[in-house]
Amino acid sequence: MIELKSVAYSYGGDAILEGVSLSLAPGSFHFLTGPSGAGKSTVLRLCYMELVPTSGNLSVFGKRAGDMTRDEIARARRRMGVVHQDCQFVDHLSVADNVALPLEVAGHDAGAQAGDLADLLAWVGLGARAQARPPELSGGERQRAALARAVIMSPEIVLADEPTGNVDWEMSLRLLKLLVELNRMGTSVLIATHDLALVRAAKAQVAARVLRIADRGVQLAGADL
């Protein structure tokens, strides 16, 4: 589905990642851990092709990312659900409109899918906040709205960057449960987090592979997790 082979990424002459190899198969559940600044977000941004590898090979849905046109990249992103670290909303649109954005940009009639949208908002516990504006939401509500937007197109993979970064433990478990439910429905999941307690909680629910970023490379984490 998404495969990185010996990928390196540098920014301003500084190497951020070197020799990273990673394969995200259909239906898999991965955690990517490591301290802040280790390059977790960079790996995710490479996966959804916001960044271009300095060297190595990145293929997404069976096609080399470097060979994709801009329109092909946009179409590939519609097959992914991305939960960005700071959520990223269009602040003057309502929560419902933000969640429905992927439908709109893909040319679907969001109005015709209003029922599904309401169900999805209820699923993430935002049924009563559908008409609120993103700046009016709490941290946890924003994370849930971002998750709802990430899954509305029934993506093949969800890429979540610190999805529990701004929420309390109870909310973290709730969001994790949503991601595990998605995975059980066949969606691949890659979560970048530095929260090892969350990783441990997930391993009790799902067969997750835990990867760690160290020394600019990605390794399989040890049994301590």
Added chain:
Amino acid sequence: MTGPVRWPRALRADTGPGRVVPPSGFTVRLTLLTAGAMAVLAVFALAASLAADRVADRWAEALARTATVRVAAPEGQLEAQVAAALEVLRTTPGVASARRLTQEEEQALLTPWLGPDLPLDALPMPALIEVTEAPGGIDAAGLSARLAGEAPGAVFDDHTRWRAPLVAAAARLRALGLIALALIGGATAAMVALATQAALAANARVIATLRLVGARDAWIARAFVRRFTLRAAAGALAGTAAGMAAVGVLPMGEVDGFLGDLAFQGAEWLWPLAIPPAAAVVAFAATRLAAFRVLGETR
């Protein structure tokens, strides 16, 4: 402090891609004001260009329909040669009328240069015959030859040497008006393109969000193009109305010369109505080019 401006629904750009662009912002207001100001200037340039056109036609027509025969002869022969010249003119095809200018009329012609107290009697003045041509025109060469035979002191002047520079000057005025219109269009395009680039920069976060959910460049560009095209058209509409009102209150026909002709006449009032759609087309093209250029710089 007043609230935000409420746009008519058709201009709100709040349907389709357009609604993802924040509804307010200085770039949108800048586009509105720029388009309005440029439309006012475009109306004035159009009025000046059309007025130059009319003046050129009128000068050309007036000079083309008249001619002058100047008779210069020694004392005692002048009246005989004038009579001979008038007789030649009377029998020349294409001459509608021929009339000798009175002394007062000749004095009036010279007054601007020599003052009102000119003792015309004391000067050896040629006689002037004003000739009005019939629509078919006069055979200038044939008439000159006949005058040379019948009245050797008479010289036929069909105003060609006066008309040509006047017509050329009017044509240049008209060209200047068209150049001004082109410059106004170019300046509008540049301002709208700059405003679009500023709007794209100011909305980098919105664009990043749209990219994240799989929006194509064309979809994002459409959002901005729609917003700026509608605002440019609205601004140009207001500017055109203001410009037409200003031209409409000009003292038409009350002032001699070019200024008296500046107001639109008859069907000419329809010309400025093309300015708002033209501004919309210019804004559409400028916004689209700017949007794709900026969007192409990032992934």
